[in-house]
Amino acid sequence: MGIKLRLTVMNFLEFFVWGAWLISLGGYMFNALHFTGTQIGAIYGTMGIASIFTPALFGIVADRWINAERVLGICHVVGAASLLWASTLHDFNTFYLAMLLNSAFFMPTIALNNTVSYIILEKRDFNIVKDFPPIRVWGTVGFVCAMWLVDLSGSGLQPAQLYISAGAGIFLGIYAFTMPPCAPVPNMTKRSFASSLGLDAFVLFKNRKMLIFFVYSMLLGFALQISNAFADGFINDFAKVPEYAQSFGVRHSVLLISISQISETLFILTIPFFLRRFGIKQVIIMSIFAWVFRFGLFGFGNPGAGLPLLVLSMIVYGMAFDFFNISGSLFVEREADIKIRASAQGLFMLMTNGFGAWIGTYISGRVVDHYTTNGIRDWHSIWISFAAYALVLGITFPLVFRYKHDPATATTAFQH
Incomplete structure (x- = not known):
């Protein structure tokens, strides 16, 4: 082999x-x-x-x-x-x-x-x-x-x-x-534990642009695990409604959700084009509003007549996830000093998959419980709440994040 x-x-x-x-x-x-x-x-x-x-x-x-x-x-x-x-x-x-x-x-x-x-x-x-x-x-x-x-x-x-x-x-x-x-490389330069955690990259917080980027990375990290934690439970709850109990979406909820991951593989391929054409700021804005649509479509969809809305929600997930995670990583790679690039990537992961995911799953769980009465979950209100949160991020991010896109520089960067 x-x-x-x-x-x-x-x-x-x-x-x-x-x-x-x-x-x-x-x-x-x-x-x-x-x-x-x-x-x-x-x-x-x-x-x-x-x-x-x-x-x-x-x-x-x-x-x-x-x-x-x-x-x-x-x-x-x-x-x-x-x-x-x-x-x-x-x-x-x-x-x-x-x-x-x-x-x-x-x-x-x-x-x-x-x-x-x-x-x-x-x-x-x-x-x-x-x-x-x-x-x-x-x-x-x-x-x-x-x-x-x-x-x-x-x-x-x-x-x-x-x-x-x-x-x-x-x-x-x-x-x-x-x-x-x-095998470990002998006589290699030893990194401290703090460096491995990406803590030496906190110097990037002195740069206002990077500070805002990392703060929004954490805030968007809140959204990353919401779908993972609650999408399947949401669709399976329709089994309690006779009208939807035997629908394809309820009987094969995980297969339906897998469209999200298939979409992800397709949107990855479009990232170089979008970054060259629009720049990181516009790409992240697209990602944020894709999260708005992802949650909003869940709020109005169902496994019956509303199945196309659920499918569309799965499709936009690819843009929501990839345009932030992959593009954000590439942005950090370009903006960080070469001496701290590895630590900067560690910091990016720490803010999104670490603090962002941890805090976000806790808060989203409280939101679900807030809209649950006697074991009945008001999924419409739950998803609209998440969509409203993403909408606030989408409105505020372009107002506070200052970044001027240079197509010539971006094209050069992606030729390497």
């Missing part, structure tokens, strides 16, 4: 493990475990807590002491064990601990997966910029395949989704140990 194919399998499994439960777990917690919105928000918030600490911690371990492929394998095996534990639980506190443990070991694997891929490609004289994206795109394919498997097997509201993820995680953990060695 060629090394590119081996890396493709690794990337496919990396996101298959995540896709098997990330979208469907909310519906399982609502319907089978009967958790509240606040509790579900807290469970999803464990990924934000983990993203603040453990990726940097395991990155240091891989940099200094243990081969990166081995750290990747260990993390996946421990993460799989925690999912198997979670599958046996029904009380919130213990389930929370199990998912926090899973997040602590899974979230670092996203960066470790990239690190292993980069090192192996580099050692074999491949062009990382050219050869890695076609490998990485299979990660998104793996995510979608896992969602379809969970949906078509009827595991979306069952602990079986955790078995599927855990099984893939154990296989990937063992598979990672068979990858070519990615």
Whole structure:
């Protein structure tokens, strides 16, 4: 088996493990475990807590002491064990601990997966910029395949989704140990723990433009996990309405939501064009208003006559997610000094997937509970509230973020 194919399998499994439960777990917690919105928000918030600490911690371990492929394998095996534990639980506190443990070991694997891929490609004289994206795109394919498997097997509201993820995680953990060695570089310049967390990049906060960008990164980070946490529970709630109980959308909610990830793969390809043509400010504004439409369409859609609105919501998710996450990362890469670019990327992830996701899932859970009466959730008001929040961001961002786009400079930058 060629090394590119081996890396493709690794990337496919990396996101298959995540896709098997990330979208469907909310519906399982609502319907089978009967958790509240606040509790579900807290469970999803464990990924934000983990993203603040453990990726940097395991990155240091891989940099200094243990081969990166081995750290990747260990993390996946421990993460799989925690999912198997979670599958046996029904009380919130213990389930929370199990998912926090899973997040602590899974979230670092996203960066470790990239690190292993980069090192192996580099050692074999491949062009990382050219050869890695076609490998990485299979990660998104793996995510979608896992969602379809969970949906078509009827595991979306069952602990079986955790078995599927855990099984893939154990296989990937063992598979990672068979990858070519990615040993720590001897006598390398040691980064401090603060540097690995991206804390030395806080100097960027002295720049008003970057300060505003990072603040809005955190505020937009609030929105990133809302769909993951509540979209499946929202659609499954229509099963309580006779008119929609047997509709395709309710019976295959995870498959319906997977359109979001398919859309994501398509919008990634458009980012270079939009950044060259419109610049980062306009692209982020497009992202924010895509979130407005994402939530608003959920607020008015249903699995019956309103199914096209739900499908359209899934499609605009690609723009909402990619135009902020990918474009924002590229913006940080261009604006940060070369000496702190890695730390700046760490800070960007810390603000979005760390603090933003953590705080956002907690607040969104409280919003869901606010609009819940006697176990009946007013999803229209819930989604309109989220849409209103995104609208406020969309109105205020262009007023406070000052950035002049130079098409010539942008074109030059994307030629590299």
